[in-house]
Amino acid sequence: MGSQDNYYSEENHGHHEYLDLGDFPLISGEVLLNAKLAYKTLGTLSDKKDNAILFPHMWSGTSASMESFVGSGRPLDPEKYFIIFPGQFANGFSSSPSNTGAPQDAGNFPNIMIGDDVIAQHELVTKVFGISELQLVTGWSMGAEQTYEWAVRYPSMVKRAVPFAGTAKTTPHDHIFVRSHENAIKSDPAWADGFYAQSTDVHVGLRRHAEIWSVMGLCPEFYKQEVWREVGFTSIDEFLVGFWEAYFKPMDPNNLIWMAWKWRHGDVSLNSKNNLDEALGSITAKVTAVAFANDMFFPPSDIVEEVSKIPNAEYRLVESLWAHFTMFCMNEKDKKAIDNIFTEVLSI
Amino acid sequence: MGSQDNYYSEENHGHHEYLDLGDFPLISGEVLLNAKLAYKTLGTLSDKKDNAILFPHMWSGTSASMESFVGSGRPLDPEKYFIIFPGQFANGFSSSPSNTGAPQDAGNFPNIMIGDDVIAQHELVTKVFGISELQLVTGWSMGAEQTYEWAVRYPSMVKRAVPFAGTAKTTPHDHIFVRSHENAIKSDPAWADGFYAQSTDVHVGLRRHAEIWSVMGLCPEFYKQEVWREVGFTSIDEFLVGFWEAYFKPMDPNNLIWMAWKWRHGDVSLNSKNNLDEALGSITAKVTAVAFANDMFFPPSDIVEEVSKIPNAEYRLVESLWAHFTMFCMNEKDKKAIDNIFTEVLSI
Numbered sequence: 001m002g003s004q005d006n007y008y009s010e011e012n013h014g015h016h017e018y019l020d021l022g023d024f025p026l027i028s029g030e031v032l033l034n035a036k037l038a039y040k041t042l043g044t045l046s047d048k049k050d051n052a053i054l055f056p057h058m059w060s061g062t063s064a065s066m067e068s069f070v071g072s073g074r075p076l077d078p079e080k081y082f083i084i085f086p087g088q089f090a091n092g093f094s095s096s097p098s099n100t101g102a103p104q105d106a107g108n109f110p111n112i113m114i115g116d117d118v119i120a121q122h123e124l125v126t127k128v129f130g131i132s133e134l135q136l137v138t139g140w141s142m143g144a145e146q147t148y149e150w151a152v153r154y155p156s157m158v159k160r161a162v163p164f165a166g167t168a169k170t171t172p173h174d175h176i177f178v179r180s181h182e183n184a185i186k187s188d189p190a191w192a193d194g195f196y197a198q199s200t201d202v203h204v205g206l207r208r209h210a211e212i213w214s215v216m217g218l219c220p221e222f223y224k225q226e227v228w229r230e231v232g233f234t235s236i237d238e239f240l241v242g243f244w245e246a247y248f249k250p251m252d253p254n255n256l257i258w259m260a261w262k263w264r265h266g267d268v269s270l271n272s273k274n275n276l277d278e279a280l281g282s283i284t285a286k287v288t289a290v291a292f293a294n295d296m297f298f299p300p301s302d303i304v305e306e307v308s309k310i311p312n313a314e315y316r317l318v319e320s321l322w323a324h325f326t327m328f329c330m331n332e333k334d335k336k337a338i339d340n341i342f343t344e345v346l347s348i
Numbered sequence: 349m350g351s352q353d354n355y356y357s358e359e360n361h362g363h364h365e366y367l368d369l370g371d372f373p374l375i376s377g378e379v380l381l382n383a384k385l386a387y388k389t390l391g392t393l394s395d396k397k398d399n400a401i402l403f404p405h406m407w408s409g410t411s412a413s414m415e416s417f418v419g420s421g422r423p424l425d426p427e428k429y430f431i432i433f434p435g436q437f438a439n440g441f442s443s444s445p446s447n448t449g450a451p452q453d454a455g456n457f458p459n460i461m462i463g464d465d466v467i468a469q470h471e472l473v474t475k476v477f478g479i480s481e482l483q484l485v486t487g488w489s490m491g492a493e494q495t496y497e498w499a500v501r502y503p504s505m506v507k508r509a510v511p512f513a514g515t516a517k518t519t520p521h522d523h524i525f526v527r528s529h530e531n532a533i534k535s536d537p538a539w540a541d542g543f544y545a546q547s548t549d550v551h552v553g554l555r556r557h558a559e560i561w562s563v564m565g566l567c568p569e570f571y572k573q574e575v576w577r578e579v580g581f582t583s584i585d586e587f588l589v590g591f592w593e594a595y596f597k598p599m600d601p602n603n604l605i606w607m608a609w610k611w612r613h614g615d616v617s618l619n620s621k622n623n624l625d626e627a628l629g630s631i632t633a634k635v636t637a638v639a640f641a642n643d644m645f646f647p648p649s650d651i652v653e654e655v656s657k658i659p660n661a662e663y664r665l666v667e668s669l670w671a672h673f674t675m676f677c678m679n680e681k682d683k684k685a686i687d688n689i690f691t692e693v694l695s696i
Contacts, residue, residue: 171571172572172584173571173572174568176562176584177563180559180560180562183559189537211528212528215524215528215564218521220519220522220647220650221649223519223520223524224520224521236524
């Protein structure tokens, strides 16, 4: 219901497993009824259960989004590690506006916090797999938010944490920015408070949303140097349609909105009475926080500032004109830079 | 017609003079019928006509917008200089969608180029005042675009040029960014292709537009450091409504859209067969190009790049968390920094 017929399908995103969470109490006090968390795994959990990596995904993604970082001979080698790609609520496979029945269907879906995702993922890691320590928790963007939440909420379980292009607490600018994206979708009368018949009915809202992403998702120099030629486009307008609109158009508008709400409310200090210094100071994982140059969502300066408050943290900057989307590894240089970070981190 | 009753009034913007341009041929080949250019002046033109300064205004502004930079004892002293504040088309006083009758009313108003404004201003400067050399042309943002256009189009008339936070050629990023603002207004069904009964009918579009401006008009650090407290607000939401929405809400939606179209098509290289190096290389004025730190519309790096192509140009950077809006001089430091640049430039 709600989403384009085949987008959230195994055909597009591969096979998922599901953890049944029952009626799942949310941080807000509401209860997510008959909740389920989708996930995927690669590799084999060792007998000692000491080779697990958790790799939550970004906003707009699914458990399949980060699979491309894993491969034989690469730092995240499934022959060595057991890699879990947990879903998050509202991603279209886990409980989401697009797949939940009344009374929590579509526009009635409850708001979710990053902490809710992490609590659900903790159930998965501990109860399904019996893992007591993760060798690495890593993620990009909203995946970084989940990484920080893991490191603060379950410090003894996180040996290493590598958040890419994300913050432990959403900044005010990032907050109003993400809200403007949500509002771009909502501005389409066809959104109808979330109660559209099909996601494609809201295509104008999704296009508006894509337009704003095209401005802030990359950086001025990307467009000036026409870096879109790297990926086969021959004009900027072709890129705007063929990259940005094409990316968002098949997705479910509500799923994007509910994940975005979660994104902008990300804040590990909720675990310590709004004291961010205390929350970050409580992290025991070895943290390597990675910023992407030119990132307009998570400027390097915001990441540097948080790193300074984490006891055992290092900072890395990856230079790329793909800005926030450096993680897409649209060229070999970016892919190598990220792999090198994983190699470095896992060698210690 | 179109605009809120009293916004574009002398009560709000002071007394204007008007130059009647007749049926004015546009660069596009269209003709602006019965065109008029509004303007204001301060000070007295010397007998030798050698004390004139031209100070065109920014997008969304009027001839009154830059008056605050002029004052007795300040570098732009009306006791010494004759200062002309020329209007631009679509500003609500000069010929605009909001004040033009059929067949060029409202949504039928023709698109205008920066060059059209500058040609009209040239008529004013030469035919009305008989001035053959301007001591200084200066402007902010779209005013900077006009400044560059003057320096390229009429090099022998411009002795000094001080463009603040603007470029001679709109970058691709700035282009898609400004277009997203136009589209935010147009997304309101009440805009009705420009044929609304009253500007206030489009208040939802103007609010959407204000929201996007709130994200890109300032900078992340502005919000993090809560610089809005400097101007009396006590919460970010109060600032978003009391500053951004309040600024745009009384304006005419079409006027903003038509000025924005002009902004994003700004390009001095149209004067030299799209050869930007040649256009910038032809400037003979002593140019002092000023960038504002953290400016998300006109990043300092874009300004530096253009400066390198102008024969007799210097670059200045003003550090302020007000980013593009440093020119609003919301604090004494910013005001002083800008005055100091005028003092320096006019002393040579």
